[in-house]
Amino acid sequence: MKLHDVFKRLDIDVPLVNAATWDKVGPLVVPDGDASLSTILLTVDLTAAVLAEAIDKQAQLIVAYHPPIFKPLSALRADQATEPMQAVVVNAIRSGIAIYSPHTALDAVSGGVADWLCDGLGDGTRTGIDPCESNASSSVADRASARDDEKCIVSVHVPQDHADDLREALANIGVGKIGNYDGCSFSFDGLGRFSAGEKSNPVVGIRGDVTTVNEVRIEMRCTRRQVADIKKVMSAHHPYEEPAWHLTPLLPTTDRGACNKIKGSGAHAQQPITAYGRVVTLATPVTVNELCARVKTHLDVDYLRVAAPEHIQNGSSMISDIAVCPGAGGSPFDGRQHACYLTGEMRHHDVLSKLAQGSTVILSEHTHTERGYLPIYKKRVHAALGSAMNVHIATTDRDPLRVI
Numbered sequence: 001m002k003l004h005d006v007f008k009r010l011d012i013d014v015p016l017v018n019a020a021t022w023d024k025v026g027p028l029v030v031p032d033g034d035a036s037l038s039t040i041l042l043t044v045d046l047t048a049a050v051l052a053e054a055i056d057k058q059a060q061l062i063v064a065y066h067p068p069i070f071k072p073l074s075a076l077r078a079d080q081a082t083e084p085m086q087a088v089v090v091n092a093i094r095s096g097i098a099i100y101s102p103h104t105a106l107d108a109v110s111g112g113v114a115d116w117l118c119d120g121l122g123d124g125t126r127t128g129i130d131p132c133e134s135n136a137s138s139s140v141a142d143r144a145s146a147r148d149d150e151k152c153i154v155s156v157h158v159p160q161d162h163a164d165d166l167r168e169a170l171a172n173i174g175v176g177k178i179g180n181y182d183g184c185s186f187s188f189d190g191l192g193r194f195s196a197g198e199k200s201n202p203v204v205g206i207r208g209d210v211t212t213v214n215e216v217r218i219e220m221r222c223t224r225r226q227v228a229d230i231k232k233v234m235s236a237h238h239p240y241e242e243p244a245w246h247l248t249p250l251l252p253t254t255d256r257g258a259c260n261k262i263k264g265s266g267a268h269a270q271q272p273i274t275a276y277g278r279v280v281t282l283a284t285p286v287t288v289n290e291l292c293a294r295v296k297t298h299l300d301v302d303y304l305r306v307a308a309p310e311h312i313q314n315g316s317s318m319i320s321d322i323a324v325c326p327g328a329g330g331s332p333f334d335g336r337q338h339a340c341y342l343t344g345e346m347r348h349h350d351v352l353s354k355l356a357q358g359s360t361v362i363l364s365e366h367t368h369t370e371r372g373y374l375p376i377y378k379k380r381v382h383a384a385l386g387s388a389m390n391v392h393i394a395t396t397d398r399d400p401l402r403v404i
């Protein structure tokens, strides 16, 4: 199978479009897209040892969960000791080995890393945590850019005889663009009702009276980036002193947020969820000790780090509401309120903040929330590419941290 075909099939199984906008997913190193491929090495982290293993196993592709090239490389020098990833990339190219990363797309996909993390928690329902474009490793500029690109609906109520003018003015600044179609809108008639205050200067009606006006509600697609221009259009084309309009953010048009009844042990695939994290609501609340025992068994780890309020710690209160995120939780949980957070790592002050809100935080270490998924990913890759493809899990890939 040619490398380009492999990339296509991997993308069909785990759509890269679901990755975070700050992420660097997909083909990262492609020495020859037409090269034939028979052996793949899966790893969480691509290190020099993993590359050596790939060469030894005659793999033509390394699928690394974490993107090995994340920050732009300043050079490609095999002798650059301070930036060892440069040497890994040079040596991969020299050996004709391609590199591909699914990262947050694999977290998000149904049956992916986030779902796997939930699988050991117990019976209950599962929903998706909306995608959060902020991340500890993303820059402020990245986050601002992602927020600017957020798709919204602008809804405005305007007197009927001004509707066409306003609709056209919004279209002229690019509002209402959907794919290759411009000026898309939906309008419906209704009755506006207001009472102008003493300091008002109403265009229609009299101060103090209740006024009703035949209005049109116009709805059009936009992004947050366009809001400043929309305000200018409202000011120029809407006749009211205080135009009635609002913005509604849109979820991406995937099945994020779908609610899904689950049984423990991974039977979760009836209604797929696509989101970077999950919220599990257990059918039967459990003590924190029981929950931690389940997590330790599922992840096959010896210890967890737990911050819990006294009433949770002593077992007088139980937990049923658990927000889950692979890797580094923290910003994906911003603005959310849950009884418990399960993730790999979280910044100290984020832990303190959650604890102060009365929540429990369970940390299992970063890669413990990821590495155990590789055998499942191996099955997915086999299913996507066919059983003739040799797929290995790197034996040299391991958590760089040791507890001593």
Ligand SMILES: [Zn+2]
Pocket (backbone or CB within 6 Å): 066, 326, 327, 328, 366, 370
């Ligand atoms: Zn990670």
